[in-house]
Amino acid sequence: LAPWVPVVGLEIHAQISSNSKLFSGSQVQFAAPPNSLVSFFDASVPGTLPVLNRRCVEAAVMTGLALNCSINKKSLFDRKHYFYADLPAGYQITQQRVPIAVNGSLSYSLCIDNKMSQMVTKTVRIKQIQLEQDSGKSLHDDTRSQTLVDLNRAGVGLMEVVMEPDLCCGEEAAAAVRELQLILQTLGSSQAVMAEGQLRVDANVSVHHPGETYGVRTEVKNINSIRFLARAVDYEIQRQIEELENGGTILNETRAFDSKLGCTVPMRDKEGKQDYRFMPEPNLPPLILYDEKSLPANMNHQQVVNIDCIRERLPDLPSVKRAKLVERYGILPEHSFTLLNEDGLAEFFENVVKQTQMKPKKVIGWILKDLLSYLKQHSLTVKESPVSSLLLADLLNLLETKEISSPAAKQVLVELWKGEGKTPLEIVKEKKLELIEDQKELEEICQAVIDGQENEVIMVVLG
């Protein structure tokens, strides 16, 4: 059978981390009482007009710069029309003609063959980043045949990041999104927590034979975690391949990922192709951004977004942070990935290193194997760790000064997990785990052991 080439393109919506919404002054807050954060504009009360939120523009510029995009000094706003209960105005304000940033790239890393020791760097091209409004939420209450509408989210600022279809499987998709998530969190432009709907991913999937034109693509929605993203993409690729190999066809449709069943199903409510009747948003003039060169001398700084200023203030991106960790501490690249992958872990590691004589290359083992696996087993975040960096550092110091052995240290750690407030030294004393240095004492212990195991001794002597 001829091989199949899967093609995966992602559209990611990241909720902008800002105090107020994209075009109105109402607050942005997760899980507030329904319809408590709705301004007249958000509810599409007639006669209200959009006013652009400066912070949202800055967030988009930051993100664009971090993703190596060209920032469009002039971008435009458009209306995208469709009727839905959670879209009060009957249109969404977005940037369809000229978005704020274009032509960027995102580098991410994958492990080859599931071995952490072999990482390869890949790149996915970013087509564009556009600013747009989020919709409200509608909950369908089938028992009472009604739809409940909550407009708290209506009008919250989103950055839509559109990737070129450079990905080929679930693993790549997951890795790329994970890296994007880290970047957004580092920038602070979005908190990007998928569980809170701050990061939403739609996957466009198609398959074709090498050399032939791209196949019909489906859009997969309703993906609620990075893990599900990988599964949804892989499932859909498989489904399409099987369908085509059985002589079937792929419909250009939207499918939802069902996480319980682990498969994609056609979505109801979505009827084929919609004509969104795009039209320029007449109430918003073109968005003009400046840099040092183009900034007019007498401009009111409150009214200006300066790309160069934003570039200067960009924090170290994850890739830079990782490189610095590797360089400063001599750890392996794959170690740096794991450190950054867990919220707070890199900081924890650095704190331990600061407080111990043990070499970072050795500390890392304790962090990644002992600490991390315990946290994972008990579903704890680094912040929730009962063992603080100070405690671990104390423990590692005992090990470094050879007061205890490595196995003993592990035993102490087990005790520390209980979080009873004892210091490592106290536990060592309690459990009598001190290393014995005295030669005579050691001989006595060995002799006692030998004396107690006559048969084994004979076997050993006989070879």
Added chain:
Amino acid sequence: AAVKGALRFQVSAALKEGRVSPTELCQRCLSLIKSTKFLNAYITVVEEIALKQAEESEKRYRRGMPLGALDGIPIAVKDNFNTAGIETTCASNMLKGYISPYNATVVQKLLDQGAVLLGKTNLDEFAMGSGSTDGVFGPVRNPWSYSRQYKEKSVKKSHSEDEESNWVITGGSSGGSAAAVSSFTCFAALGSDTGGSTRNPAAHCGVVGLKPTYGLISRHGLIPLVNSMDVPGILTRCVDDAAVMLGSLAGHDPKDSTTIQDNFKPFELPSLTDVSKLSIGIPKEYHAPGLSSEILALWSKAADLFKNAGAKVIEVSLPHTRYSIVCYHVLCTAEVASNMARFDGLEYGHRSDMNKSTESMYAATRREGFNDVVRGRILSGNYFLLKQNYENYFVKAQKVRRLIADDFVKVFRSGVDILLTPTTLSDAVPYTEFIKEDNRTRSTQDDILTQAANMAGLPAINVPTALSERGLPLGLQFIGRAFQEKQLLTVAKWFEKQVKFPMIQLEEVKRHNCGVFQHQKSASFS
């Protein structure tokens, strides 16, 4: 705050001097509104609120601390402006019972100056129309239908025929506001102007109708028809009053991103005596098909007036004028389709009882809420916005719009200061005749002289000029350079002084006329 050397107006002066009190003024207007109810100019009259505001104003005058020239002045507002706590219907079933939760910026500004809000005036539904005949509250009648001037000139076909069937339209869509000002029930009114909706009824009702430059006055709170062309319009009985209103309303509004940032300074209107430095342009394309010979003659006479006074009067060309109506239809309907999308019955306004599904509720609500005119424009607009049509219609129309705007730029750049044109094709027609043609046809015909100024975003003003053979008002229009309202109004004021347009002779007004209007030629607040 009172500006030093600002215009002081006769009624304002009377108020200040205590010759009349704000409450008296308010009561008189409210009473006159009742007597002229047959005009159907008002949809909502807020008697209690108005009297309360008048009382507050009175307190301020007694303390010698009026807020400004508008303090205590009764005004009316077209019913497509949001007024907090007061029903705002846009003359549509869709918004019957909709109580605005906020004030439009222009309304707030007027209230902040102490103006007394009498009520909301009638219009064509959602401001779509040129007759003020297509709203759910019925048509507005032109006060001049009941004037001595008109009655004297009208030929009665039979004895049984009376004013009831002979009344003429106000023009539209701000007909209620124009009628309110014309019949003295208020001293100034807010209208809106998208294709001529303030100037057209101003011409037919014999009042001053000012369309300001786009971006000068905030649209926040004005329920939009065409966002890229709408402006709040000002209707008054004389040019000086319009200048005062403009001074109170113009300026940047952070809530409206299409208002200009530059500071606006209210100006004093000079009394021009020397027009020899002026260059008046007469655009030949405004000699439009259907232009009545009366108006043509009047236009010519006006041009001569300027010429004889020493101004330079030259013929100019705005070659793309004839495309403006078609262009307007595409752009207007497209924006309408978009702006009306929010009316789905969910958040406010009319909601149908149909509840089988969200879609069916939307469809029924919109069918029940909108009249044919609105629905027709929505359907057209959606057609033009379809992906396959967008380039050929919408984008094309945008390009034509640019050409129309450039026509004006070229003419103004060539040294012309002001353009002089007719405002309407004829005087007001009887209602029975007007409704023989549909809304779309009428709009197409009537907008031709006013529409292009909206395309180009330029300021324009109707000045009542003379009475027609039928005893009805005829007005002429001045179009100025962007943001040069001062020059525009200065010229308009000079012209107004020359033509001395007669005061309407209405029975009802005479009956209520005591003291306040006595010594005034044009019964304005100036």
